[in-house]
Amino acid sequence: MLPKEKRLVKSRDFDRVYQKGKRLHSKSFNLSYYSNRTHVTRIGVVAGKKYSKKAVARNKAKRVIRAVVQDEYGMLKEGLDVVIFVKNTGAELGTSSFRREWGEILAKGGLKK
RNA sequence: UGAGUGAGUCGGAUGAUCGCCCUUUGGGGAGGAAAGUCCGGACACCCAAGAGCAUGGUAGUCACGAAAUGUGACCGGUCGAAAGGCCCGAGCCAGUGCCACAGAAACAAUACCGCCCCGAGCAAUCGGGGUAAGGGUGAAAAGAGUGAGGUAAGAGCUCACAGCAUUUGUUGGCGACAACAAAUGGAGGUAAACCUUACCUGGUGCAAGUCCGGUGGGCCAAAGUUUUCCUAAAACGUGUCUUAGCUUUGCGAAAGCAAGGCGUGGCUCUUUCUUAGAAAGGUGUUGCUCGCACUGAAAACUGCGGUCCGGACGCAUAGAUAGAUGGUCAUCGAUUCCAAUGUAAUGUUGGUUGAACAGAACCCGGCUUAUAGACUCGCUCAGCAA
RNA sequence: CGGCCUAUAGCGGAGUCUGGCAUCGCACUCAGUUUCCGACUGAGAGAUCGGAGGUUCAAAUCCUCCUAGGCCGA
Numbered sequence: 001m002l003p004k005e006k007r008l009v010k011s012r013d014f015d016r017v018y019q020k021g022k023r024l025h026s027k028s029f030n031l032s033y034y035s036n037r038t039h040v041t042r043i044g045v046v047a048g049k050k051y052s053k054k055a056v057a058r059n060k061a062k063r064v065i066r067a068v069v070q071d072e073y074g075m076l077k078e079g080l081d082v083v084i085f086v087k088n089t090g091a092e093l094g095t096s097s098f099r100r101e102w103g104e105i106l107a108k109g110g111l112k113k
Numbered sequence: 114u115g116a117g118u119g120a121g122u123c124g125g126a127u128g129a130u131c132g133c134c135c136u137u138u139g140g141g142g143a144g145g146a147a148a149g150u151c152c153g154g155a156c157a158c159c160c161a162a163g164a165g166c167a168u169g170g171u172a173g174u175c176a177c178g179a180a181a182u183g184u185g186a187c188c189g190g191u192c193g194a195a196a197g198g199c200c201c202g203a204g205c206c207a208g209u210g211c212c213a214c215a216g217a218a219a220c221a222a223u224a225c226c227g228c229c230c231c232g233a234g235c236a237a238u239c240g241g242g243g244u245a246a247g248g249g250u251g252a253a254a255a256g257a258g259u260g261a262g263g264u265a266a267g268a269g270c271u272c273a274c275a276g277c278a279u280u281u282g283u284u285g286g287c288g289a290c291a292a293c294a295a296a297u298g299g300a301g302g303u304a305a306a307c308c309u310u311a312c313c314u315g316g317u318g319c320a321a322g323u324c325c326g327g328u329g330g331g332c333c334a335a336a337g338u339u340u341u342c343c344u345a346a347a348a349c350g351u352g353u354c355u356u357a358g359c360u361u362u363g364c365g366a367a368a369g370c371a372a373g374g375c376g377u378g379g380c381u382c383u384u385u386c387u388u389a390g391a392a393a394g395g396u397g398u399u400g401c402u403c404g405c406a407c408u409g410a411a412a413a414c415u416g417c418g419g420u421c422c423g424g425a426c427g428c429a430u431a432g433a434u435a436g437a438u439g440g441u442c443a444u445c446g447a448u449u450c451c452a453a454u455g456u457a458a459u460g461u462u463g464g465u466u467g468a469a470c471a472g473a474a475c476c477c478g479g480c481u482u483a484u485a486g487a488c489u490c491g492c493u494c495a496g497c498a499a
Numbered sequence: 500c501g502g503c504c505u506a507u508a509g510c511g512g513a514g515u516c517u518g519g520c521a522u523c524g525c526a527c528u529c530a531g532u533u534u535c536c537g538a539c540u541g542a543g544a545g546a547u548c549g550g551a552g553g554u555u556c557a558a559a560u561c562c563u564c565c566u567a568g569g570c571c572g573a
Binding site for chain 2: 007059
């Protein structure tokens with residue numbers, strides 16, 4: 001879990017990333033990012049009811065993603081707002097598989113330092 | 114030992130490490146259902162908060178409870194061999210409605226087959242009448258069974274015994290009710306049909322709501338100013354009538370008569386002036402009525418305030434506002450599967466798998482629904498042993 | 500989070516209040532018509548009414564509990 005200043009908190013921030021950000025797609029999640037004109041990179045995770053009807057499953061997915069992102073936060077460029085959308089793939093999201101996809105996406109989008 | 118049944122407890126454990134939310138810097142941090150949102154309460158605002166009606170809800174009794182479609186015990190019914198389970202469990206002897214199809218007939222109606230009597234006929238059969246025991250239809254058929262009497266044939270038509278309902282009485286029980294006795298009775302079901310009875314019942318819900326700050330434009334809008342208009346009343350105003358009183362003129366000797374003025378009283382009108390918005394009407398009142406409250410109308414201008422944005426409070430001995438309570442590793446582990454081995458049977462060893470339902474958003478009391486598995490206690494029945 | 504609504508044949512839509520054989524259109528099947536197709540005509544099949552339980556002689560309909568989808572309030 002990242003500290004609050006490194007998370008996206010406001011609805012407006014999410015809306016800005018939705019509308020103006022660039023998108024990247026992976027098997028189990030999509031990613032949008034947009035510059036926030038600061039030196040701090042902020043992360044937000046979205047797991048809607050389309051992902052699962054059960055609150056337990058949604059929370060689980062968000063926790064897995066946050067745990068990985070926290071580990072590898074240092075690898076990200078500075079000054080980005082990033083939103084991760086979880087897709088419903090039918091299977092539960094695993095830590096190791098998400099870690100692999102996450103590395104691929106960052107390389108593809110050129111978001112690494 | 115087996116089968117069944119009821120109640121309750123638990124709901125993976127320990128450690129290391131990297132983190133998160135709150136915090137008074139000490140520390141604290143998911144559940145039995147946190148769920149569904151099905152009831153109730155607390156709290157908050159709306160509000161003229163008064164009455165009546167409607168609507169809606171509840172429905173055995175007693176106790177507990179702030180209340181509840183809540184809980185417990187008991188009563189009655191029903192299912193079960195028992196322990197025990199289940200019951201929206203008031204009233205169709207208030208009224209109305211409905212009871213499809215079939216059937217003669219679906220509730221003061223009626224007779225298809227049948228049974229019996231009378232008449233006609235050679236006979237088959239036909240006509241009239243009696244009957245409701247038997248058959249048939251149907252979910253249900255007048256709804257009290259058995260036996261005897263009775264009859265042309267039959268029938269509670271009569272009797273005996275058994276049973277049911279209502280009323281009354283006695284006894285027991287706080288009570289629902291139960292037991293007993295007497296009298297009376299013989300027309301079904303349905304109220305999760307309208308309805309009747311008794312009791313309860315404002316609305317909205319923390320996105321309730323309170324406070325602070327900001328607010329260019331738009332929208333709504335208290336109050337004020339100006340203009341125009343409306344309604345009503347009203348005179349020292351208009352018109353008209355009247356005649357207590359006073360008075361003028363004419364006629365006359367006078368009394369008096371005639372005409373007029375002032376005044377009195379009534380009706381009428383409202384352009385201006387004055388007053389009022391009382392009455393009526395209108396608006397509002399979160400189902401309706403009474404009642405109550407407010408109120409002349411329109412336009413223009415000013416614009417308290419609201420709408421809008423942000424924050425705080427509401428808000429907690431977990432507690433946020435993209436929503437914390439977690440990730441990884443190790444050990445142990447209910448459980449699953451496989452193999453080997455062994456026994457009358459449960460097993461033992463090795464490997465494998467690695468925990469159900471499910472995540473607080475104002476709080477509380479209940480209900481309902483989901484839930485792998487483990488454990489504890491009680492009871493019933495059956496078998497075996499002592 | 501709170502407050503509500505809906506579910507009927509492959510699709511759309513009546514019937515639910517007031518219980519009694521589940522209606523209609525398109526689509527589908529067969530036959531006719533046509534040189535062939537379409538259109539047209541005739542015939543036919545297809546739903547135990549989202550699921551479970553209850554009330555009733557009888558439930559799409561009344562009652563209770565679930566499931567799925569949708570709407571409103573920032």
